[in-house]
Every structure is written in structure tokens, then in C-alpha cells.
Amino acid sequence: MRRPAAIVQHVALAAALTVGAVSVVSAVDANYLPPEALATADGAAIYAHICQGCHMPEAQGAAGAGHYPKLSGDPKLVAWEYAAVTVLGGRNGMPGFGLPPNPGAAGPFGAVHLSDEQVAAVVNYVRGHFGNKYKPTVTASQVAKLPHPGTEPGLD
Amino acid sequence: MEQVSSASPLSRRELLRLIGTAAGGSAMYQAMSAMGYAADSPYRGPIDLSGAPKGVSVLVLGAGVAGMTAAYELRNAGYDVKVLEYNGRAGGRNWSLRGGDSYTELGGYTQQCGFDKDLYINPGPWRIPYHHRGILSYAKRLNVPLEAFVQVNYNAYLHSSQAFGGKPQRYRAVKADYQGHVAELLAKASRQDGLDSKVTQEDQEKLLESLRHWGALDKNYAYISSDATSARRGFEKNPGGGLSARPIPSKPMGLADLLDSKLWQGISNGDELDMQTALFQPVGGMGRIGEAFGRELAPLIRYHAKVTEIHQDDHGVTVSYEDTQAPGSKLSARADWCVCTIPLSILSQIPMNVGTPMATAIGAVPYAAAVKVGLQFKRRFWEEDDHIYGGITYTDLPITNIGYPSTGYHSSGKGVLLGAYIWGLNAMEFTAMTPAERVQKALDYGSQIHAQYKPEFDNGVAVAWHRSPFTMGCFGMWSDATRAQHYDDLCRIDSRIALAGEHASFIGGWQEGGVTSALDAIGRLHEKVVAQGAKA
Numbered sequence: 001m002r003r004p005a006a007i008v009q010h011v012a013l014a015a016a017l018t019v020g021a022v023s024v025v026s027a028v029d030a031n032y033l034p035p036e037a038l039a040t041a042d043g044a045a046i047y048a049h050i051c052q053g054c055h056m057p058e059a060q061g062a063a064g065a066g067h068y069p070k071l072s073g074d075p076k077l078v079a080w081e082y083a084a085v086t087v088l089g090g091r092n093g094m095p096g097f098g099l100p101p102n103p104g105a106a107g108p109f110g111a112v113h114l115s116d117e118q119v120a121a122v123v124n125y126v127r128g129h130f131g132n133k134y135k136p137t138v139t140a141s142q143v144a145k146l147p148h149p150g151t152e153p154g155l156d
Numbered sequence: 157m158e159q160v161s162s163a164s165p166l167s168r169r170e171l172l173r174l175i176g177t178a179a180g181g182s183a184m185y186q187a188m189s190a191m192g193y194a195a196d197s198p199y200r201g202p203i204d205l206s207g208a209p210k211g212v213s214v215l216v217l218g219a220g221v222a223g224m225t226a227a228y229e230l231r232n233a234g235y236d237v238k239v240l241e242y243n244g245r246a247g248g249r250n251w252s253l254r255g256g257d258s259y260t261e262l263g264g265y266t267q268q269c270g271f272d273k274d275l276y277i278n279p280g281p282w283r284i285p286y287h288h289r290g291i292l293s294y295a296k297r298l299n300v301p302l303e304a305f306v307q308v309n310y311n312a313y314l315h316s317s318q319a320f321g322g323k324p325q326r327y328r329a330v331k332a333d334y335q336g337h338v339a340e341l342l343a344k345a346s347r348q349d350g351l352d353s354k355v356t357q358e359d360q361e362k363l364l365e366s367l368r369h370w371g372a373l374d375k376n377y378a379y380i381s382s383d384a385t386s387a388r389r390g391f392e393k394n395p396g397g398g399l400s401a402r403p404i405p406s407k408p409m410g411l412a413d414l415l416d417s418k419l420w421q422g423i424s425n426g427d428e429l430d431m432q433t434a435l436f437q438p439v440g441g442m443g444r445i446g447e448a449f450g451r452e453l454a455p456l457i458r459y460h461a462k463v464t465e466i467h468q469d470d471h472g473v474t475v476s477y478e479d480t481q482a483p484g485s486k487l488s489a490r491a492d493w494c495v496c497t498i499p500l501s502i503l504s505q506i507p508m509n510v511g512t513p514m515a516t517a518i519g520a521v522p523y524a525a526a527v528k529v530g531l532q533f534k535r536r537f538w539e540e541d542d543h544i545y546g547g548i549t550y551t552d553l554p555i556t557n558i559g560y561p562s563t564g565y566h567s568s569g570k571g572v573l574l575g576a577y578i579w580g581l582n583a584m585e586f587t588a589m590t591p592a593e594r595v596q597k598a599l600d601y602g603s604q605i606h607a608q609y610k611p612e613f614d615n616g617v618a619v620a621w622h623r624s625p626f627t628m629g630c631f632g633m634w635s636d637a638t639r640a641q642h643y644d645d646l647c648r649i650d651s652r653i654a655l656a657g658e659h660a661s662f663i664g665g666w667q668e669g670g671v672t673s674a675l676d677a678i679g680r681l682h683e684k685v686v687a688q689g690a691k692a
Binding site: 032033034035038048049050051052053054056057062063064065066067068090091092093094095096112 | 242262263264462463498499500501502504505506518519521522523524525554580581582584585587588597620622623624625626627628629632633
């Protein structure tokens with residue numbers, strides 16, 4: 001099994017703390033996107049705050065008992081529909097982001113909703129970054145035509 | 157909010173419904189219960205697997221709670237059992253990170269846990285409800301001592317960054333004031349001729365008496381600042397002895413402020429069956445159960461085994477695996493039967509020749525995001541300064557919870573808090589950070605509740621479950637629709653392969669789900685083996 005080079009982080013933060021001197025968390029936090037700001041997040045922000053949790057900061061993917069696909073240079077990205085359908089409906093253990101917005105039902109564990117425009121934006125972002133060279137041509141109206149979870153019988 | 161609509165009289169049914177609505181749980185809590193069904197465990201005592209034919213072998217995949225429950229019982233019943241485990245330790249999500257431990261998450265980020273000896277956090281499960289009799293019975297059989305886990309602490313905080321100037325409020329004050337105001341309102345409604353003839357005079361008197369009792373109302377059914385209400389919500393100055401003895405009652409929060417604050421959402425956190433007193437934790441960390449299982453089953457477990465393929469034929473099951481300490485190695489194990497407890501997030505990526513129904517089910521369950529952060533401080537200021545012993549503070553900040561240790565009370569020296577326990581979008585965002593950033597964020601946010609955070613901070617660790625190499629997510633999230641479509645297909649034995657784990661249960665995300673699903677699966681497997689006799 002090939003592992004990425006271990007980045008050893010001794011999480012003793014005393015030094016970082018005195019330097020950082022972050023006293024109060026302001027409403028605008030560059031490192032954290034509050035739920036209310038999610039609705040207006042662009043492709044880059046969505047990738048950085050959500051996708052990279054699994055697909056990693058350089059879209060290099062990761063491997064353990066299973067793996068997260070490496071999106072950098074992923075040949076499947078040639079078909080934008082594949083990427084968009086995956087973002088909308090999820091794939092295997094990956095949650096989908098195309099469920100209808102319904103905060104009441106979502107709850108703390110629940111679905112995170114991205115609009116068709118945002119799905120298009122993050123697909124364009126991934127297909128145009130990390131060494132991928134596709135043009136950002138995907139539009140919200142194209143995404144809207146794809147199957148969305150929760151809108152078809154038998155899907156949820 | 158000082159008046160109840162008096163335009164139309166209330167019927168008894170409406171009144172009762174109003175009480176139900178007012179006392180009902182918050183949206184958040186209802187969502188919490190979606191984690192598992194608030195139902196009693198189906199555990200009915202040790203499983204009977206008598207009559208196993210001699211020499212029948214079972215390969216168990218995964219040495220978590222479900223896998224080791226299966227292995228333990230099958231071995232005791234006389235089966236020839238082997239267990240393959242990806243990690244170098246037993247327990248799976250039953251796990252405590254202690255001082256001196258090292259943890260490398262996906263992406264290669266390694267954390268050295270700098271906690272003092274004997275201090276820990278449980279990145280996974282941290283509490284066991286008294287009615288989770290399955291996991292409790294294994295703790296007992298494996299001689300793992302338990303202690304009480306404090307869920308509700310009346311002196312812990314409910315906090316909203318948007319209310320009361322961001323000042324945290326004591327749970328007891330929020331609860332007493334909410335109850336008191338609601339009781340006063342209902343009393344008012346029922347007395348101002350608001351109730352129609354369906355509520356008898358006698359019923360009304362009983363109701364009023366109960367409201368006074370429940371809400372600590374005065375003789376006029378008012379919720380006011382008094383010794384009686386302060387005895388619930390806390391005094392401005394506590395009663396004492398001698399000349400300085402005289403207590404000063406505190407002033408309740410106004411109902412409108414309380415409703416606006418949404419702090420009432422936190423009142424019912426201990427009301428759900430899964431959170432009701434008593435709850436337990438193993439002394440020394442939840443991981444003690446997995447460790448005890450691991451010792452008990454030591455001769456059976458092959459560690460560092462990454463399963464790469466599962467193949468069944470007419471006579472048995474062959475599992476290919478790699479020794480992760482010898483990358484590229486190709487090993488295999490074979491048995492007559494297989495109990496597979498690998499999380500679906502991973503199993504969905506492993507080639508396995510099962511029928512379409514099970515294969516489809518395996519790919520149909522997304523995994524929840526969750527993050528926990530453990531923070532060690534130079535002293536137990538939450539006890540020394542804030543008088544909080546165990547329990548949980550709830551906040552609208554992204555950290556969601558601060559969990560105070562239900563152990564080591566009053567000890568001097570350092571202490572470890574659960575500085576964040578996060579789900580949903582917030583958890584995804586914390587997952588996307590480096591471990592050091594997560595710790596820093598937990599510290600930044602938590603310092604809005606406890607000013608001692610910054611001066612007393614020592615070190616921290618952060619576990620994001622989607623970065624866990626051995627689960628790639630926290631637990632399987634079923635919806636009603638996916639359950640209806642796939643759950644039975646997931647649980648049905650496919651020729652020689654049975655699946656088990658919290659993902660194959662209605663107690664998702666709880667260890668009891670793993671235990672009961674394992675017992676259910678091996679019970680059915682055993683029947684099948686016995687029915688086939690020695691020709692297995």
C-alpha cells in the first residue's frame with residue numbers, strides 16, 4: 001500500500017497560540033464557512049470547505065482500508081456528467097449534495113444542499129484545477145437536467 | 157408572549173396538545189434521534205449456538221465491536237474462528253486516544269497525543285445507555301469496570317452566540333425559567349375562563365395544582381423571583397451560615413428573551429431514551445472494551461490485514477488481503493463461512509461476489525461526517541472555577557458541544573475536555589482542516605464560553621471520521637426510503653457471507669447496533685450451518 005508521505009504534526013499549539021493571538025472569533029472567519037454563507041459559496045470555497053475533507057487539499061485522494069479517488073488527473077472527469085451526478089447523488093459511502101433543501105429534515109447529521117449552480121461551479125472548479133485542463137463550461141441548467149436524489153421514485 | 161390568545165376558548169384536547177407542543181423536543185433533538193431509533197435494545201441475554209458441527213470454520217472480517225462479538229460467540233460455540241483486522245489494534249470505533257498514542261489520518265497527518273498519562277478522549281462512542289444490554293453484558297463478561305457517564309448537568313451551560321450578549325446560561329436556569337413561564341401561561345389560560353365545558357372544574361383544579369408544582373409558581377400562579385424559584389434556577393447569592401447567611405434570590409429571564417434565544421432547544425437533551433440516566437462509560441476510556449475483547453481473542457486476530465477481495469464458491473469463502481506492514485504482499489485466508497463487518501464505505505470498494513441485491517444495498521448507504529476534538533488544559537478550571545462536574549454544554553457555535561469528563565473529579569493537575577463534537581456541514585468543514593487547525597478552532601470557539609481556555613490550554617488532538625483510514629466516515633446514514641429498499645437485502649445471508657455492524661441495525665451509530673446485528677447474523681448463520689450438517 002502506498003501512503004502519502006507522513007506529515008508529522010505535533011499538535012502542541014502553545015507556540016502557535018501566542019503568535020496567532022486570535023482572541024475572539026469574528027463573524028467573518030476565513031477558515032470557516034458558516035451555514036448561512038454556504039448558499040453563496042463558489043466552486044473554490046466549496047472544494048476547500050467540503051470536498052477536500054476526503055479528496056484532500058491537492059485533490060490527490062487518499063488510501064487506507066479503502067480509498068478516496070484522486071481527482072487530480074482523474075480520467076473520469078472527461079465526462080462532466082459523471083462528476084455532477086456524483087456530487088448530486090453521492091456514490092457508495094459518499095453523501096450526495098443534491099437533495100432538496102429542507103433544513104428541518106436535514107438536522108445535524110443531515111444532508112448538505114448545494115444548488116445546481118453550485119454543483120456546476122464545483123464541477124467546473126475541479127475540472128479546471130489540480131492539473132485538470134477542462135474549460136468551465138458546465139452550467140446550472142445543464143445540471144438541472146440530471147437526475148436529482150429525492151425527486152425520483154425509489155431514490156432518496 | 158405575555159398573553160395567550162383568549163379569543164376562542166380552549167378545549168381539553170387543545171390544551172393537552174398545547175402542553176405537548178410547549179414541552180416538546182427541539183428540532184435538533186428530533187434529528188439527533190434519527191441517529192438510532194429510540195427503542196429498547198432487542199438483546200435478550202447470551203446467544204445459544206449449541207449443536208455446531210465439528211470443524212466448521214468462520215472467517216470474521218473486522219475486529220470492531222460487531223466482529224469481536226461474532227468471533228467471541230462463534231469460538232465459544234466450537235467454531236474454528238479467524239479474524240482479519242486492518243488496524244494494529246482491536247476495537248475499531250471503540251477507541252480511546254490517550255497520552256502517548258499516535259494517530260495518522262488519511263492524508264498522512266500524524267498526531268502525537270500529548271495528554272498526561274491516564275487522560276484520554278473517546279473519538280468514537282463515549283456513552284452507553286443503561287438499556288444497551290448487549291454491549292453492557294460484554295463489558296461485564298470481559299470484566300471491564302464501568303462508571304457513570306453524566307449526560308445532563310444542571311450546572312453546565314446552554315449557550316447561544318446570538319442571545320444574552322453571548323453569555324452562557326446555566327442549564328438549570330433555562331429549564332426552570334422555561335418551565336415556570338410556560339406553567340404561568342397555561343395557568344392563566346385555564347383560569348381566564350379560557351377552557352370550555354369539556355374541562356371539568358375538578359380537572360382544572362388538578363391542572364392548576366400540577367402547574368404550580370411543575371413551574372414553581374407562587375400562590376397567584378405567577379413565576380417570580382423568589383426563594384422557591386431560585387431553589388431551582390440558582391440564587392443571586394447562595395444561602396450560607398452565620399451573619400452572611402441570607403440568600404438573595406435571582407431574577408428569572410424574561411419569556412420573550414428565552415424564546416428568542418432558542419436555548420430551550422437544549423432542555424430536552426436528556427429526555428430521549430438513549431440519553432436518559434443512567435448512562436455508563438468504561439473506567440479508563442471506552443476503548444477498554446475493545447482492548448478486553450482483543451485480549452480475549454488474541455490468538456484469533458490477524459492485525460494489519462487490509463482486505464482486497466472476498467470470493468465465495470460452493471464450498472467456502474476465500475479472502476485476499478495485504479499485510480500493510482509488508483506493502484504489496486498478497487495473502488489469503490479461507491473458511492467455510494464469512495461474517496463481514498467492514499463498514500459499507502469501504503466494503504463498497506472491495507470486489508465481492510454476492511448477488512445484486514446485497515451488492516446494491518452495500519453501495520446505497522452514505523456515511524455521516526463527525527468530528528471530535530480533545531483539549532488538555534493545565535487545570536480542571538470547569539470544576540475549580542465553574543463548578544461543572546461531568547455533563548455537556550451545548551452551543552450554537554460550530555463546536556456544538558463541550559463535554560466535561562465524567563471521571564477524575566476534583567483531581568489536581570491537568571484535565572481533558574471534549575472540546576468539540578460536531579456533525580453535518582460543520583463536521584465536513586472541520587474535516588477539511590488540518591488537525592492543528594481543528595484544535596485551534598475548537599479553542600477559539602470554546603473560549604467564548606470559558607474564558608480560561610486560552611490561558612490554560614496545553615495541547616489537543618482532533619479526529620475527523622471521514623479521515624479515519626479504517627472507517628472513512630462515522631456511521632451509515634439510512635433514510636426511510638433506503639431502508640425500505642435495501643436494508644433486508646443487506647442483512648440477508650448471501651450464500652456463505654453474512655454482514656454485520658452498526659450499519660446492519662436500527663441502532664445506527666451505537667455500539668449496541670453492532671452487537672445486536674452480529675448476534676442476529678451469527679444466529680441465522682448457525683441455523684444454516686446446523687441445517688447443512690457436517691457437509692458444510
